[in-house]
Amino acid sequence: xxxxxxLAAALILCVLSASVSVAQSDVITVxxxxxxxxxxxLGKGGARDVAFSPGGxxxxxxxxxxxxxxxxxxxxxxxxxxxTDYTPTALAYSPDGLVLxxxxxxxxxxxxxxxxxxxxxxxxxxxxxxxxVAFNRDGTLVASTGFDLNLYLWNASDGxxxxxxxxxxPLTSVAFSPAAPQVAVGGTDFTVRVYDxxxxxxxxxxxxxxxxxxxxAYKPDxxxxxxxxxxxxxRIWDAATGVEIAAITAHxxxxxSVAFSPDGSLLATGSEDTTVRLWNTGNWTERAALRGIxxxxxxxxxxxxxxLLATAALGDAVRVIDTATGANRAVLDDFSRPIRxxxxxxxxxxxxxxxxxxxxxxWDSLRGxxxxxRGASQDTVYAMALSVLTNVAATGDSRGRLRLWDGFTGSPxxxxxxxxxxxxxxxxxxxxxxxxxxxxxxxxxxxxxxWDVASETAVTTFDPGIRRVNALAFSPGGSSLVGAGDxxxxxxxxxxxxxxxLTFTGHERDVVAVRFAFDGRTIWSAAxxxxxxxxxxxxxxxxxxxxxxSDERAYALAVSPDGSLLAAGVSQGFGDEVGLLRLWDTATGAxxxxxxxxxxxxxxxxxxxxxxxxxxxxxxxSVAVWRVR
Numbered sequence: 001x002x003x004x005x006x007l008a009a010a011l012i013l014c015v016l017s018a019s020v021s022v023a024q025s026d027v028i029t030v031x032x033x034x035x036x037x038x039x040x041x042l043g044k045g046g047a048r049d050v051a052f053s054p055g056g057x058x059x060x061x062x063x064x065x066x067x068x069x070x071x072x073x074x075x076x077x078x079x080x081x082x083x084t085d086y087t088p089t090a091l092a093y094s095p096d097g098l099v100l101x102x103x104x105x106x107x108x109x110x111x112x113x114x115x116x117x118x119x120x121x122x123x124x125x126x127x128x129x130x131x132x133v134a135f136n137r138d139g140t141l142v143a144s145t146g147f148d149l150n151l152y153l154w155n156a157s158d159g160x161x162x163x164x165x166x167x168x169x170p171l172t173s174v175a176f177s178p179a180a181p182q183v184a185v186g187g188t189d190f191t192v193r194v195y196d197x198x199x200x201x202x203x204x205x206x207x208x209x210x211x212x213x214x215x216x217a218y219k220p221d222x223x224x225x226x227x228x229x230x231x232x233x234x235r236i237w238d239a240a241t242g243v244e245i246a247a248i249t250a251h252x253x254x255x256x257s258v259a260f261s262p263d264g265s266l267l268a269t270g271s272e273d274t275t276v277r278l279w280n281t282g283n284w285t286e287r288a289a290l291r292g293i294x295x296x297x298x299x300x301x302x303x304x305x306x307x308l309l310a311t312a313a314l315g316d317a318v319r320v321i322d323t324a325t326g327a328n329r330a331v332l333d334d335f336s337r338p339i340r341x342x343x344x345x346x347x348x349x350x351x352x353x354x355x356x357x358x359x360x361x362x363w364d365s366l367r368g369x370x371x372x373x374r375g376a377s378q379d380t381v382y383a384m385a386l387s388v389l390t391n392v393a394a395t396g397d398s399r400g401r402l403r404l405w406d407g408f409t410g411s412p413x414x415x416x417x418x419x420x421x422x423x424x425x426x427x428x429x430x431x432x433x434x435x436x437x438x439x440x441x442x443x444x445x446x447x448x449x450x451w452d453v454a455s456e457t458a459v460t461t462f463d464p465g466i467r468r469v470n471a472l473a474f475s476p477g478g479s480s481l482v483g484a485g486d487x488x489x490x491x492x493x494x495x496x497x498x499x500x501x502l503t504f505t506g507h508e509r510d511v512v513a514v515r516f517a518f519d520g521r522t523i524w525s526a527a528x529x530x531x532x533x534x535x536x537x538x539x540x541x542x543x544x545x546x547x548x549x550s551d552e553r554a555y556a557l558a559v560s561p562d563g564s565l566l567a568a569g570v571s572q573g574f575g576d577e578v579g580l581l582r583l584w585d586t587a588t589g590a591x592x593x594x595x596x597x598x599x600x601x602x603x604x605x606x607x608x609x610x611x612x613x614x615x616x617x618x619x620x621x622s623v624a625v626w627r628v629r
Contacts, residue, residue, distance in 0.1 A: 025612040026628040030564050033583045034593040035629045036614065040368040042351065043361075044068055044078070045599075045621035047312040047335040049090045049299045053097045053114070056304035060100060061318050062088035063335055064599050064620035067102060067112070072303065075320060075330035082117045086110070087577065087599040087620065090132045090299070094156065095139040101156075103130035106577055109144045111159065121159040125152050134183075136176040141197070143183050145171035151185055153197065165200045167193060173215045177239065179222025184239075186213030192227045192237065204242035208235055215257045215299075219281065220264045228255040234269045236284060246284040250277060257299050261306035266323065268309055272296030276311060278323065290326045293319065294357070315357045334370075338600075339617030341384020344608045344625075345391045345407050351615060352393045352407045353623050354384035360395060362410045365613070365625060372410035383425050387432030388609055392453070394435055396423025402437050404453070416451050417458060425471050429478035429495075434459065436481055436495070438469040448472070448483065450495055462498025464491060470512045475537070476520040484511035490525055492537070502540040506533055513557040513568075517586075524566060526554035532568060534586075544589055552580075556605035558614065565592075567614060569602020579618050581605075581626070597624055 025039075026032060045064030052059055052072070058079075059070040066083040086104040093100055099120065100112045107126035112119050128147040135142055135156060142156045151165040151174065169189035176183050181197040192206035192213055211230035218225055218239065225239045234248040234255045248255075251271035259268045266287065267279040276290040276297065297311035308329060309321045317333035337356035344351050344365055351363045358381050362372040383396040391407035400419025405412055419439035424446070427436045438448045446469045450459045466485030473482050474495065481495040488507040493500055507527035514525045522543065523535045532546040532554055548554060548570060556569035566586050572578040579598030584591055598618030606615050614626040 027611045028560065028565065028607070028614060028628055029611075030585045030587075030592060032628045033565060036581075036583075036593065036595070036626045037629045039613070039625045039627040040366065041065070042353065042363050042368055042370075042623040042625070043336055043339075043355075043621055044081075044334045046314040046337055047298075047316075047318045047332075048088060048314065050301045050310040050312040050318060051091055051093050051100075052301050052303040052308075052310065053093050054095060054304065055097060056308075058097075058114075059303075059310055059318075059320070060091055060093065061312060061332070061335070062091040062102060064088070065622050067091060067100065069114075070332070072308070072320075075332060078334075080117065082112060084110075085596060085599070089130055092133045092135055092142075094135050095137065099156075101133040101135065101142050101144075103133045103144060105129050106573075107146065107148070109133055109142065111142075111156070123152070123154050123159045123161075125154075125161060125164075126150065131171060132173045134174050134176055136183075136197070137178050141176075143174045143176060145174045145185055147171075151183070151195065153183070153200075163197075163200050165195050172213060175216045175218050175225075177218055177222045178220055180239075182239075184216050184218065184225055186216045186227055186229075188212040190229070190231075192216055192225065194225075194239070194242070206235075206237050206242045206244070208244050208247070209233065211254075214254070217258045217260055219260050219267075220262060224281070226258040226260065226267055228258045228269060230254045232271070234258055234267075236267075248277075248279065248284070250286065250289075251275065254296065257297050257311075259300040259302055259309070261302045261323070262304060263306055266302075266306065268300050268302070270297035270300050270311060276300065276309070276321070288326050290321055292328070336621040338619040338621060339603055339623055340381050341386075341393075341395070342604045342615050342617035342623045343384075343386035343393070343407075343606050344613060344615050345386070346388055346609050348608050348610060348612065350391075350408055351623065351625065352384075352386050352405075353617060354381050354393075354395050355621060356380050356382070358397065360384075360393065360405055360410055362408065363623075374405060374410040374412070380422075383423050383437075384604075385426040385428050385435065387428040387435075388430060390432035390453075392428075392432055394426050394428070394437075396426050396437055398422045400439055402426070402435075402451075404435075414453070414456050416453075416456055417449065419447070425469050425483070427472035427474050427481070429474045430476055431478065434474075434478065434495070436472050436474065438464070438472060438483070440468055446485070448481070448493075448498065450481070450498075460496065460498050462493070464493065464498075465489075465500070466491065468510075470510065471514045473514050473516050473523075475516055476518055480537075482514050482516065482523055484514040484525055484527075486510045488527065488529075490514065490523075490535075492523070492540075502537075504533075504535050504540055504542070506542050506545070507531065512553075512555050515557045515559050517559050517563045518561050519563055522563075524557055524559060526557050526568060528553055532557070532566070546584065546589060554582075556602045556616070558605040558607050559586075560607050561609060561611050565607075567605055567607070569597070569605050569616060569618070570594075571601045579620070581614070581616060597626075598622065
């Protein structure tokens with residue numbers, strides 16, 4: 001392991017060689033914080049759906065942050081991005097390829113011009129998550145399904161409602177018949193239902209699955225319908241009679257997606273068992289099992305001639321597979337799962353991020369280019385921290401493994417001890433000499449360990465008296481450690497021996513974020529009771545309480561280096577669909593600014609050491625750098 005002395009020397013060199021452009025940004029202050037704007041966005045979010053344009057020249061990927069369009073002649077970089085202020089859930093091309101229908105998580109379908117990227121109109125009839133969209137064969141109608149139990153048919157040219165069909169259960173998927181005026185939907189009541197497009201009358205109910213149906217697809221001739229379900233099977237139905245033709249039971253886990261090749265000779269089934277299987281539709285025998293997929297695909301799409309199959313999965317790359325060989329033609333690995341940590345190096349040139357899928361990534365903070373990537377874990381990463389002095393990053397995963405990494409190169413530095421259960425929080429001392437970690441308690445309280453980084457040994461291990469510790473923070477001098485936990489738990493311990501120093505009483509629900517002010521006199525905490533509170537470290541008394549809106553919760557906090565600004569990632573609305581950044585003047589408690597930062601909960605938040613940038617990461621799988629305009 002590199003010594004702290006070597007790392008400190010490297011830090012000095014980096015600070016001396018920091019680019020001039022980093023220093024050109026204004027320091028974020030109470031006076032100018034209202035002018036914060038997004039300077040760069042890192043990552044493309046998690047992929048949810050894929051679709052090839054009718055001619056096959058473009059691959060559209062719906063992610064948590066927008067729609068990314070790739071030229072299929074060169075998958076190296078996205079040719080164009082359509083950024084959205086909503087979370088796309090599904091997409092479909094019109095038959096002429098001129099528009100995309102993109103559904104979202106709060107009840108709307110957006111029709112987007114594929115040439116200009118502008119939105120033509122929005123259909124907002126749904127009252128809940130929209131699960132799927134589809135065009136009919138001549139492109140005059142769009143169907144959309146949702147958790148609100150409704151199937152809507154609407155005019156594709158202007159968004160006017162044509163027909164509402166109410167189903168007996170939430171709907172997960174939709175497909176128009178290529179041969180008849182019919183539309184099929186998959187439901188959570190384990191059925192596939194077929195409705196007449198002209199009248200809305202139910203024509204067929206296909207019964208056989210024993211779990212919710214997740215996807216449906218028609219064979220191009222319209223005679224056969226395939227369905228995928230959480231009972232680990234795909235089923236093949238006679239589209240006219242509803243009679244089951246075959247059951248595909250080779251998968252070992254949920255089957256989440258089905259797709260027919262354009263010539264109808266192949267059916268692809270995608271499963272949570274991390275395989276995609278190709279089936280001959282003449283006799284329903286398996287042609288190939290495609291492996292090497294990290295997460296089961298939520299959606300799949302063939303290109304126009306059936307030579308390529310694209311897959312989308314939250315937590316995996318978008319894979320473009322050669323159907324003849326099973327090899328990856330392209331792996332679009334810029335798509336990630338929720339961000340669990342993001343921090344900027346002391347010189348401001350690099351940003352280190354960790355996401356749930358186990359990827360540790362290093363980025364150029366000005367250009368947004370990815371500099372390095374490491375597989376921090378094969379398991380879910382729940383915690384990340386970066387030492388502000390040594391620029392060493394730490395990650396903790398679901399199996400209790402604590403690893404240290406070089407924050408500039410991503411190279412492994414050390415592995416410290418280990419737990420048997422999930423590491424839920426990490427924190428470095430300011431000088432980087434120690435790191436605290438906590439594991440989720442298995443039937444009892446959590447366990448906190450303070451490690452000496454240079455010797456890679458535990459200094460102390462203690463029971464915090466809290467069942468789960470959600471966040472940790474060292475005092476600026478490193479002598480004490482504060483932990484935020486369940487049921488309003490907020491405690492301060494002596495970092496040397498774990499002795500309890502103070503218990504802060506006031507929060508009524510789980511405390512989820514905690515920060516020391518840089519003078520060490522104040523602790524800020526946020527809880528699921530919708531409040532942010534400031535505490536006096538000397539007495540344990542509450543200094544200030546900030547009450548958020550009735551539908552708001554803060555899950556991430558940051559305090560500016562001079563202590564004048566408090567920033568919070570505020571989730572707004574049911575399901576945390578809107579991730580806001582809000583800044584307060586700590587002297588007066590006045591709100592300075594609020595703006596939308598992420599499509600979903602903000603999970604991590606930090607100021608740069610020179611206060612010229614504010615870094616946020618979210619469940620949408622992206623990290624944003626905010627600077628003063």
